[in-house]
Amino acid sequence: MTCRNEERHTVARPTIEDIARRVGVSKGAVSFALNGRPGVSEATRARILKAAEEMNWRPHTAARALGGARAGAVGLVIARPARTLGVEPFFAQLLSGLQAGLSAQSVALELLVVEDTEAEIEVYRRWASEHRVDGFIMVDLQVKDPRVEIVESLDVPAVVLGGPGRHGSLPSVWADDREAMLSIVDYLAALGHRRIAHVAGLPAFQHTQRRMRALRDSARRLGLADVVSLPTDFSDAEGATTTRMLLSRPGRPTAIVYDSDLMAVAGLGVAAEMGVAVPGELSIVAFDDSVLTRIVHPALTALSRDTFALGTEVAEVLLGIIGDPGLRRDHRTPTPRLVVRESTGAPPLAG
Amino acid sequence: MTCRNEERHTVARPTIEDIARRVGVSKGAVSFALNGRPGVSEATRARILKAAEEMNWRPHTAARALGGARAGAVGLVIARPARTLGVEPFFAQLLSGLQAGLSAQSVALELLVVEDTEAEIEVYRRWASEHRVDGFIMVDLQVKDPRVEIVESLDVPAVVLGGPGRHGSLPSVWADDREAMLSIVDYLAALGHRRIAHVAGLPAFQHTQRRMRALRDSARRLGLADVVSLPTDFSDAEGATTTRMLLSRPGRPTAIVYDSDLMAVAGLGVAAEMGVAVPGELSIVAFDDSVLTRIVHPALTALSRDTFALGTEVAEVLLGIIGDPGLRRDHRTPTPRLVVRESTGAPPLAG
DNA sequence: CCCGTTCACTAGAGCGGTTTAGTAACCGGT
DNA sequence: ACCGGTTACTAAACCGCTCTAGTGAACGGG
Known part of the structure; x- marks a missing residue:
């Protein structure tokens, strides 16, 4: 007598063995049927699927993973102080996109925030050796x-977000930061700006370096003498102090480009x-x-990219190489586009 | 052809069997030793631990979970449109706190963002039946x-963030929203405000209801006639349109309380x-x-709570009931404190 | 000296899947 | 009628770990 009544006794989860017994076939046949692989007739497959459905069967991920199969999850480890992460709309958007891409194959995302790169590496080691994830x-x-x-x-599939270059044999998904920075400088120069400052991110990051180099090259090309990049740690605090410093010195910039919306x-x-008017005395890019740039007043001119789509693409690339480690290649995403809002304009005449 | 054994020759992960062979004991003994349970002498235990260390052994989570043990992860499912989540510093902070609390017992956090409650429930069902997590x-x-x-x-340990009340037998971690709202209204009334508006969140949320009720009660107690709560969906867009509506009608409020920093x-x-001066003509709370309230100008007076600590506490409570389902009880956290910054002041004289 | 206990440890049965080797039936071609 | 090949399925090994039942030795009490 099966105790199907949901009084209080939760019915034990059915296994493929239960299904096999009920349908009158072997475990193996059930496994074939449920995984859509050859080895059973269509008639039997249908009966098995129907029984599985009726019994509300779900695979036990641990059991699957044990057989050497997939773990059904990929790992994302972020090494940034928690406070910084807290307000980076970028990551949240990326996360959503990743999940959208992963959930298509019902793969979960294992997320961990750690303090530094060392800890991050330790997590990679652990998760890989524990078979907790199929990729990073x-x-x-x-x-x-x-x-x-x-x-x-570690011999685990992985995708790098960023590049190009300097990520070894790992495939990457990247956007052209250089091209993007050039478009910003061209735009500002066309408005008449000649003193442009760049409040950059962490100089250890490749994309920071690439942007700084692009700005320098661009300044040379356009003959702008008074152009400077100042590194920060991406925090709002350093962004603020750097701005204060820039604005209080003589010959202050007429335009500032920030590496993050925050x-x-x-x-x-x-x-x-x-009391510096924006955009009257200072243009900001x-x-x-993200929403941030739009809710403030004046709304900020910003380099807009579809971070959600970026996440989706990363997920797809990763799932691709998990399925077939052969197809490692880099994927270039559309160059971000400059969206002009209210924070940019011609420089003051005196400038 | 498997590319498993190339020149690089990744060493196969050692199992307890390997350790057993090397030390010259049985698998069982190794298991006992590694899990710190009786059944082996201290001398043997030491030898086993040493060998495990030398061989760089790590438990295979799937194998453990299969035996009916823990999955080593807890689930957090958030049902909000991805865009909204993107900029809620609250969640990011909470996440960090959760992870800090969980990593103490090296439990992972499985995170999923879904569109609505229905999808959320489906995920609970799936994860529970797949034994993917130990709790929610x-x-x-x-x-x-x-x-x-x-x-x-589902018979899976779970903790509710919010309350008190109406969460059945599930333990909750909560802060006193009512008390907090009272403190805000008292503060504004003391400044002289009599027309106070409340741009609330989703009315379906319990905390929204509790805040609205607190405001109403408080208004009655203080004899404020012109007090109103307007529900929104928590988005920046509705926050903006509601504000615009409030400010453009005659007898506009002299103070607005927003349910989120965004x-x-x-x-x-x-x-x-x-062109409404803050705080000259309008006070904002x-x-x-979060960082958001501090980076804008003027900086916003805000109700401050330690979201990170909140996350840590939730994690601890959940780990507690996973370990011992007996100790279900509610945990009250400190009432948020009002931090006065530059966005509040006395109402205009005419008001 | 014998019996009962405790101790340290072993053997092996699961856990729920996947996968391989094996088998019996069937089919078409000569 | 025979052969080779395919199809549909079964039985059982296997993944790495946990945990129970069992074993042999040492020990203590009567």
């Missing part, structure tokens, strides 16, 4: 990145506090777009 | 919450756009604190 997503590619070699040696908003706050 | 964390408690009954029936910032933007 690596973000914040560094200039000389110790993670690349280690993840390669720092741009912080910079806008400083300008308001110091954010190198990243 | 439920956020955004609703007024009549269908999730409570279902999670109870909406407060959006409201501040609208005020700036409409955010019912949640």
Whole structure:
């Protein structure tokens, strides 16, 4: 007598063995049927699927993983102080996109925030050796990145978000930061700006370096003498102090480009506090777009990219190489587009 | 041809059997030793631990979970449109706290963002039946919450963030929203405000209801006639339109309380756009604190709570009931404290 | 000296899947 | 009628770990 009544006794989860017994076939046949692989007739397959459905069967992931199969999850480890992460709309958007891409194959995302790269590497080691995940997503590619070699040696599929270049044999998904920075500078120069400052991110990050180089090259090409990049740690605090410093020195810039939307908003706050009119006396551009740039007043001109789509693409690439480790290749995503809002305009005449 | 044994020759992960062979004992003995349970002498235990260490052994989580043991992960499912989540500093902070608490017992956090409650419930069902997690964390408690009954029936440990009340037999971690709202109204009334508006969140959420009720009660007690709560969907867009509506009608409020920091910032933007001085003509209070409230100008007066600590506490409570399902009890956290910054002041004289 | 206990440890049965080797039936071609 | 090949299925090994039942030795009490 099966105790199907849901009084209080939760019915034990059915296994493929239960299904096999009920349908009158072997465990193996059930496994074939449920996984859509040859070895059973269509008639039997249908009966098995029907029984599985009726009994509300679900695979036991641990059992699957044990057989050497997939873990059904991929890992994302982020090495940033929790506070910084807290307000980066970028990551949240990326996360959503990743999950959208992963859930198509009902793969879960295992997320961990750690303090530094060392801890991050330790997590890669642990998760790989525990078979907890089928692959990794690596973000914040560094200039000389110790993670690349280690993840390669772990022999676990992985995708790097960022590049191009310097990520070893790992495939990457990247957007052209250089091209994007050039478009910003061209736009500002066309408005008449000649003193442009760049409040950059962590100099250890590859994309920071690439943006700084692009700005320098661009300045040379356009003959702008007074152009400077100042590194920060991406925090609102450093974004604010750097802005304050820039605005209080003589011959202050007429335009500032921020490497993140958060720092741009912080910079806008400083300008308001110091009584510097935006965009009258100062133009502000954010190198990243999100709700943040739109809710402040004036709304910020920003480099907009579809972070959600970026996440989806990363997920797809990773699932691809998990399925077939052969197809490692880099994927270039559309170059971010500059969305002009209210924070940019011609420089003051005196400038 | 498997590319498993190439020149690099990744050493196969050692199993307890390998350790057993090397030390010259049985698998069982190794298991006992590694899990710190009786059944082996101290001398043997030491030898086994040493060998495990030398061989760099790590438990295979799937194998453990299969034996009916823990999955080593807990689940957090958030049902909000991805875009909204993107900028809620609250969740990011909470996440960090959760992970800090969980990593103490090296439990992972499985995170999933879904579109609606129905999908959320489906995920609970699936994860529970797949033994993917050992417990759940439920956020955004609703007024009549269908999730409570279902999670109870799944017979999986779970903690509710929010309350008190209406979460069935599930333990909850909660802060006193009512008390907090009273403190805000008292503060504003003391400044002289009599027309106070409340841009609330989703009315389906219990905390929204509790705040609205607190405001109403408080208004009656203080004899304020012109007090109103307007529900929104928590998005910056509705926060902005609601603000615009409030500010453009005759007898507009002299103070607005926003249910989230994001909406407060959006409201501040609208005020700036409409030329309403803050705090000269309008005081703004955010019912949640984060970097956002500090980077804008003027910085916003906000209700500050330690979201990180909240996350840690939730994690601890959940791990507690996973370990011992007996100790279900509610945990009250400190009432949020009002941090006065630059966005509040006395109402205009005419008001 | 014998019996009962405790101790340290072994053997092996699961856990729920996947996968391989094996088998019996059937089919078409000569 | 015979052969080779395919199809549909079964039985059982296997993944790595946990945990129970069992074993032999040492020990202590009567």
